Amino acid sequence: MATSAVQATPTGSGREVAVRIGAQVLVETLRRLGVTAIFGHPGGAALPIYDALYDARDIAHVLVRHEQVAAHAAVGYARATGRVGVCLATSGPGATNLITGLTDAYMDSIPVVAITAQVPTAVIGRDAFQEADVIGLTLPITKHSYLVRDPADLPAVLAEAFAVAASGRPGPVVVDVPRDVSQTPLAATRGEPAPSRRPGPRAPHPGQIAAAAALLREARRPVVYAGGGVISAGASAELTRLVDRTGLPVTVTLMGKGAIDEHHPRCLGMLGMHGTVYANYAVDAADVVLAVGVRFDDRVTGRLRDFAPQARFIHIDIDPAEIGKNKPAHVPIVADARAALAALADALPDPLPLEPWWRQLGEWQARYPLRYRQGDDVIKPQFVCETLARLTADRAVVVTDVGQHQMWAAQFCRPRAPRTFISSGGLGAMGFGFPAALGAQVARPEATVVALVGDGGFQMTMQDLITAVEWRLPVKVVVLNNGSLGMVRQWQEFFYRQRYAHVFLRNPDFARLAEVFGARGRSVRRPDEVEAALAWALAVQDGPCVLDVHVDPQENCLPMIPSGQSVKEMILG
């Protein structure tokens, strides 16, 4: 009965009033919130929602082949645009399959709303078919979650969910909708969505900005350490203005790649475990570190007490709980990064006297460049990354998976703009790259989107090649195929006496596999084929293509600061 689109119910006056069911209200609310794409997979408890989507021609529902892909794609969508990504799954296994993607969104502070169907309210807690305690399962990996018990609450709950996901420090939000709630006809919703209690962007304290400016003016060896918070605050222009005015050197985290044009002469590239030598030396020698939108992650800091041991820290973050979490801040600034950087740039109108410091930095840059040696026989993975960067002029959206290739991409791709380098940072979730690229391509159909993946990670979610074929998404999948789980192999080589336990992969022929899916595919085995193959892939416009690039299986990702150690223990290339 309730599966019909609109029901007519007689009223006392004899007139007929259109009555909608909860699912229709849900879809209508999503539309009002500006949702134009949903990544999802149907199932029993989600049937009413899918029935309502049947009529929603203006919302693109991308049917994925595994809900994990839906969550990662929603993240890719959100990261490519800054808008809230939406995924949808049925109860039980549908919802549990979202969890890796939601955890990734939580770790990297990405705004995502996951709508999960739930078994009917009357049987919740009775181990019903396809029941899982989604609220309980997602408590530690979401910013917030809602169980909707009354369909009249749907508009307000969804509006609040979107506001919570996008405001402050962004993050994932779950809205769990029992089947009866989406199925039930209702006469009226509970008014308009309540005004959100979420505070808007927070202005920096003027006294703290003055203190930070004073510290930077006195500094002889200052460094800006910029992270994902700069990108989520939309603060790239403000960061660039500050750097242009003052001449401050900038190093970025993996999440902060693209926060500033990495071709900018003041940019030292990425710091941390596989960061550039000069970025890590700069931080090691720094007397003042301006940390903005970062969380002092262990992959950045190594051993905490040896991280920037001489520095005083200015720490700008929207989340007060980040300040002082890992390193004490001498000047804490709880604020939106955009407002804070703008205020700081205003307070520092003149170039800082950093000539000696830049002489030192220039020396390190000249002495320790990122390097690899490309011979005639075996393709070096770094060469592929560097060629890709050159052919796209670093203007493509590069989405990586997790492992060695991710770090090589981070070293050799130097994005010119924010939201054009997308990677699973905090969680390090293999299987992220290709689905996130799907999401980015759906969000930005006009953009060149490259999924730079390893052979291990690609196999975790490659079934959704068919989704890309179906939607004619021209994602270019570049597999850096070294026949192993390369980063694990590297650690086994360095730290486990070359005991290569369960790390080598017997792989399918990825090019032929792509063709089976209806995508294009090509294998690349020789260094002199790399450029032409990449150019070919970049030219494919009517659907996905896969480049299976066979790279040096022995290559290690260097430089490297071993886990929990410091810049002194850095292994150089």
Added chain:
Amino acid sequence: MASAAPAPEARPPAANGAERGPRTLGVLVEMRTAVLERVAGLLRRRGYPVRELVLGRTEEPHLARLFVVLEEGASGEQVAKNLNKLVDVRRVADLSAQPTVVRELALIKVDVTPGTRQEVLLAARVFRARVVDMGERTLTLEVSGRPEKVDALYRLLRRHGVRELVRSGPLVLVRGPQST
């Protein structure tokens, strides 16, 4: 401290905001889905050293007060900042830093013999504890007051054999007109 009068909480709080003793955070929360799990899960997940967690209803049906007592020496700042991030948390206050009224309720079931009963009853009288159950072999006391007072009575009764003890955990309100 061991005697009931005068009210020990009348003394001014430590000037430095109670560096000594366990820190108590007062958390005003909205009674919505899984709010207790959200708070308890956060405390567990981040490994904060929680000694006690108390939930009580309030003057508003949709609000509850939670009291988080941390182990001695633990800083409440990071805990408070993280609790503040929960959407259903309205307010977090470090109650150790301000003048408060603190009360805990305890029920103590003590072994008694004809020879010890009078001594136990005397202790009850001194501590203004009420006898709420009395049998041939046990006696159950109800006592309320600052947690230290409950501690003291418990220590005194232990040598008689405390068969069972249950404590409510502290309930706290800020003194004077300002809200907790």
